[in-house]
Amino acid sequence: MTATEQALKRARLGDDTGCVCMPSAGKLLLRYTSSNLGTRQAMKALLHGLNPWQLSATDQGKIQVALVEVLNNIVKHAYSNQGSGIIEITCQPFPGHLGFEVTDTGIPLPAHCLTNDHLPAVDIQASLPEGGFGWFLIRQLSYDISHERRKGKNHLNLKIRLEDPSAQLA
C-alpha cells in the first residue's frame, strides 16, 4: 500500500464525523467538528494514525485519557456544546515523547486551568465531587503545557512522555 493509500485509509476511518487524520511531514493532523462523538472518533483515528510507532497499550491509554479531557473541555466550554466549531489536533512524535497542539476558535481558555493543581477533595463520601477531574488528569499525564490566544484561536500545546522503552520512534 502506498503512503497516499494509507493516508486515505486513515482518513476514511473518521468519515462519519468529518474527522480526517493525515500524516504530513512526520506529523499527524486531525480536524473535526466539535461534538462528543466526534471526539471519540478523533481518538480512534489518532491512535490508528500512531500505529506505525507501535506504542504500548499503556502509552495509548495515557494519550487517550489526556487528549479526551482536552477535547471534552473544548466541546463543552470553548464551544459551549454548540457543536459547530472546528477542532484541529497536530501530533508530532519524538524519541520518548509526543508533542500535541490542539486549536479551536471558541472562547478563550481561562488561565487558571493551567495553573490550578489541586485534586478535588475525595475524603468525605457524602460530598464527593462529580466533576473537576479533567484538568487534573491532563496535568498528571502531560507536561510542558502552554496556552496562547492568537488571532481568535486557542493554541494549547502539551507533551506526553512515552514510558515504554520498547516503543520505536522515528
Next chain:
Amino acid sequence: MALSSKYHGKVLIVTAHMAHIDAAVAIQFKDEIRAEIDDHAQHVILNLAEVQFIDSSGLGAIVASMKQLKGNRKLDLAGLTPTVAKVFQLTRMDTVFKIHTSVDEAMSNDGN
C-alpha cells in the same frame, strides 16, 4: 446503551455492556444506572470488565450513582481494565470505592 443486572444472593450485579463511558454517554449512563438499581438492593457491584475507556464525565457519573445510594447501601466496582483502573488511581477514586478484580472474586470473598 446497554446495562444488565441480576442478583447473586443479595448482591445486585450491574454489568455495563459498552466500550466507552465518556462525555457522549455519561448523562444517559447515570440515568440508566439509577433505573437499574432497585430500592431493595443493599449491595451493588458495577461490573466494568467490558469498558475499555472512561473519562472524567464517566467517572463523575459513577460517583453520582454511588452518592444516590443512601444509608448502608453500597456500590462496589469490579473488573477494571487497565486504562479505567489508571483513571481511578490518578483521581484517588480507588480509595473511595471498593474495587474487586472481577465479579467472581467479589462473590467468592463476599460469602453471599
